[in-house]
Amino acid sequence: MTPEFVHPISVRYLEVDMQGVVFNMWYLAYVDDAMTAYLAARGMPYDELIGSGHDVQVVHAELDWRSGLRWATPAAVAVRSAAIGQTSFRLGFEFRRDGEPAVTAELVYVCISTEDGGKRPLPAALRAALA
Amino acid sequence: MTPEFVHPISVRYLEVDMQGVVFNMWYLAYVDDAMTAYLAARGMPYDELIGSGHDVQVVHAELDWRSGLRWATPAAVAVRSAAIGQTSFRLGFEFRRDGEPAVTAELVYVCISTEDGGKRPLPAALRAALA
Amino acid sequence: MTPEFVHPISVRYLEVDMQGVVFNMWYLAYVDDAMTAYLAARGMPYDELIGSGHDVQVVHAELDWRSGLRWATPAAVAVRSAAIGQTSFRLGFEFRRDGEPAVTAELVYVCISTEDGGKRPLPAALRAALA
Amino acid sequence: MTPEFVHPISVRYLEVDMQGVVFNMWYLAYVDDAMTAYLAARGMPYDELIGSGHDVQVVHAELDWRSGLRWATPAAVAVRSAAIGQTSFRLGFEFRRDGEPAVTAELVYVCISTEDGGKRPLPAALRAALA
Numbered sequence: 001m002t003p004e005f006v007h008p009i010s011v012r013y014l015e016v017d018m019q020g021v022v023f024n025m026w027y028l029a030y031v032d033d034a035m036t037a038y039l040a041a042r043g044m045p046y047d048e049l050i051g052s053g054h055d056v057q058v059v060h061a062e063l064d065w066r067s068g069l070r071w072a073t074p075a076a077v078a079v080r081s082a083a084i085g086q087t088s089f090r091l092g093f094e095f096r097r098d099g100e101p102a103v104t105a106e107l108v109y110v111c112i113s114t115e116d117g118g119k120r121p122l123p124a125a126l127r128a129a130l131a
Numbered sequence: 132m133t134p135e136f137v138h139p140i141s142v143r144y145l146e147v148d149m150q151g152v153v154f155n156m157w158y159l160a161y162v163d164d165a166m167t168a169y170l171a172a173r174g175m176p177y178d179e180l181i182g183s184g185h186d187v188q189v190v191h192a193e194l195d196w197r198s199g200l201r202w203a204t205p206a207a208v209a210v211r212s213a214a215i216g217q218t219s220f221r222l223g224f225e226f227r228r229d230g231e232p233a234v235t236a237e238l239v240y241v242c243i244s245t246e247d248g249g250k251r252p253l254p255a256a257l258r259a260a261l262a
Numbered sequence: 263m264t265p266e267f268v269h270p271i272s273v274r275y276l277e278v279d280m281q282g283v284v285f286n287m288w289y290l291a292y293v294d295d296a297m298t299a300y301l302a303a304r305g306m307p308y309d310e311l312i313g314s315g316h317d318v319q320v321v322h323a324e325l326d327w328r329s330g331l332r333w334a335t336p337a338a339v340a341v342r343s344a345a346i347g348q349t350s351f352r353l354g355f356e357f358r359r360d361g362e363p364a365v366t367a368e369l370v371y372v373c374i375s376t377e378d379g380g381k382r383p384l385p386a387a388l389r390a391a392l393a
Numbered sequence: 394m395t396p397e398f399v400h401p402i403s404v405r406y407l408e409v410d411m412q413g414v415v416f417n418m419w420y421l422a423y424v425d426d427a428m429t430a431y432l433a434a435r436g437m438p439y440d441e442l443i444g445s446g447h448d449v450q451v452v453h454a455e456l457d458w459r460s461g462l463r464w465a466t467p468a469a470v471a472v473r474s475a476a477i478g479q480t481s482f483r484l485g486f487e488f489r490r491d492g493e494p495a496v497t498a499e500l501v502y503v504c505i506s507t508e509d510g511g512k513r514p515l516p517a518a519l520r521a522a523l524a
Contacts, residue, residue, distance in 0.1 A: 013425055014285040018333070023276040024163075024189045028156035032406055047465055058155045062193035071280070072440055144294055145416040149464070154407040163275055178334055202411070203309055286425075286451045290418035320417045324455035 021068030044129035152199030175260035191239035283330030306391035322370035414461030437522035
């Protein structure tokens with residue numbers, strides 16, 4: 001995996017459960033932050049996407065845990081564009097603890113209209129950001 | 132999918148985002164509640180599992196959204212035992228809004244020791260609950 | 263404090279932090295659920311409130327912890343109407359663990375218009391529910 | 394209020410509810426992050442506090458909303474040391490949206506032993522950090 005973009009993660013104390021690791025759902029919170037930062041860094045700020053009448057929705061997510069993030073331990077997530085379709089795209093995420101791979105994720109997003117919620121082809125600016 | 136167990140979900144107002152549907156990560160919160168309730172209903176309360184020196188950890192999760200849960204709309208999740216291995220098991224989840232399938236999920240859990248965190252064969256009581 | 267309404271709480275595993283007690287912010291999640299249930303039980307379902315063009319917003323919250331809620335321990339919160347003003351009202355909450363008082367909270371809500379977000383006098387149905 | 398320390402806040406999309414503002418409980422998540430950063434910046438990293446056999450617990454919190462934080466809008470929180478007692482201390486927080494005061498909070502923390510959970514006098518290093 002050649003990371004195209006690395007986003008820092010600041011694990012919150014409240015996200016760590018009694019097992020001492022970040023509870024599984026919070027990885028999807030990190031993913032959302034990282035996806036937004038990734039698109040912005042590639043020239044597609046989320047407010048411009050919305051302004052163009054488009055939004056994205058998650059239709060598929062999968063996560064694999066080798067180990068977990070911990071509190072007060074450096075963490076980051078690498079994002080890469082995994083596939084671009086007509087109305088959807090796939091992003092890959094690799095979470096690292098102290099620089100070591102800990103968790104991976106892949107999400108599929110569909111592009112929808114902010115007006116009627118229906119599927120739309122990816123607008124050119126979004127497609128360019130992902131390419 | 133023949134549901135073996137249906138667990139009610141009470142969507143919290145705070146779980147619904149500006150798109151008007153439950154934000155994706157909260158499904159993993161519902162899954163955790165439903166898994167615990169499912170095991171308890173099948174004779175394996177979580178505190179007994181812990182008391183026997185075992186715990187479970189999620190190593191894989193995948194979710195597919197057809198639509199989403201909403202606030203103030205009846206919701207529930209059906210749980211079924213999908214596969215039982217030597218040290219792991221897989222559960223399937225079907226989220227329903229107003230009785231209609233909205234989201235599905237599959238999670239793989241490994242059984243670990245509460246002492247050293249290492250993998251362990253599923254104890255007999257857990258295996259029986261899943262069978 | 264004469265409780266007028268008791269709402270059950272099902273503590274989620276993820277809400278408990280490494281100190282073994284529910285992390286402080288989640289009490290405000292419980293409060294929101296309990297407030298909605300309280301108003302509904304008193305004849306003012308939230309969707310009817312919204313339907314009448316009104317909504318409520320929290321403007322003040324205070325919480326006092328004597329001890330904390332724990333996972334897998336019976337919990338509930340008692341709600342009472344503490345004060346009713348022209349455009350606002352105050353509710354009192356008492357969280358109980360195994361029936362014993364653990365945490366108290368008081369919240370002040372203002373009534374707003376769903377159209378412009380401006381303050382509004384409490385509508386008659388809401389006032390009656392709180393009385 | 395003379396802010397002694399300003400901590401940036403990155404509002405997550407999921408923290409914003411259908412009213413378009415950050416749901417009330419998340420301010421306590423921000424407070425926890427800011428408190429930890431504040432103590433670290435003043436020479437009392439949390440892991441050193443824990444290492445010395447001490448921890449802190451929130452016993453009182455109060456929050457006042459003038460307005461709310463929003464998604465994709467610059468936000469920060471100023472922290473100041475409001476009072477130092479024998480076994481407890483009080484911190485003040487001012488949340489700002491686009492530099493304007495939006496929400497204030499005050500929290501009281503007690504110092505406890507990590508061994509028995511009992512109250513302890515503030516250790517010298519913590520007292521110095523707060524002074």
